[in-house]
């Protein structure tokens with residue numbers, strides 16, 4: 001036999017594609033995780049690997065890739081904000097899904113302080129979170145955090161489905177009452 005010896009993960013490649021494809025069918029809301037950089041600047045990262053964990057005490061989790069800037073910022077500050085985006089905030093989501101060097105520096109977004117971490121103005125809901133546990137899981141860390149402040153408003157959510165932004169059907173959001181899809185973006 002000749003040829004390259006397969007790497008340990010090569011046999012998992014087809015599964016990896018199917019894994020991505022399967023999870024792209026899982027419709028989610030869209031959030032922006034906010035942290036504060038050492039110079040005080042707000043850092044944002046679009047995320048849907050976010051969920052509630054416990055009501056008493058109120059716990060939420062965020063899965064953050066080890067290579068994300070947000071990962072190091074949460075590790076050091078032990079704090080983050082979660083802003084659940086509204087249907088009108090697709091531009092915000094697209095902006096914070098790009099690596100910082102590819103973000104348009106002219107794009108400005110308004111933040112408000114809930115407690116210790118800034119969150120996005122105009123979000124459907126926002127939470128101020130203090131990390132109480134961090135679990136390494138593959139190439140991500142699951143940050144579990146106690147939610148210390150919450151703000152909720154009414155409105156329609158921004159959704160993510162099959163690699164595109166989407167809107168609730170039959171609601172009055174940016175889709176004008178019909179389901180609509182946003183710009184495609186590989187992630």
Ligand SMILES: Cc1cc2nc3c(=O)[nH]c(=O)nc-3n(C[C@H](O)[C@H](O)[C@H](O)COP(=O)(O)O)c2cc1C
Nearest residue numbers: 045046047048049063064065068069070097098099
């Ligand atoms: C809809 C959507 C959801 C995402 N969810 C996550 C997520 O849960 N965790 C994560 O680490 N990256 C997620 N990303 C990718 C990050 O937003 C992207 O890598 C971003 O550039 C990271 O920024 P940072 O490195 O400055 O923190 C998502 C991207 C999109 C478009």
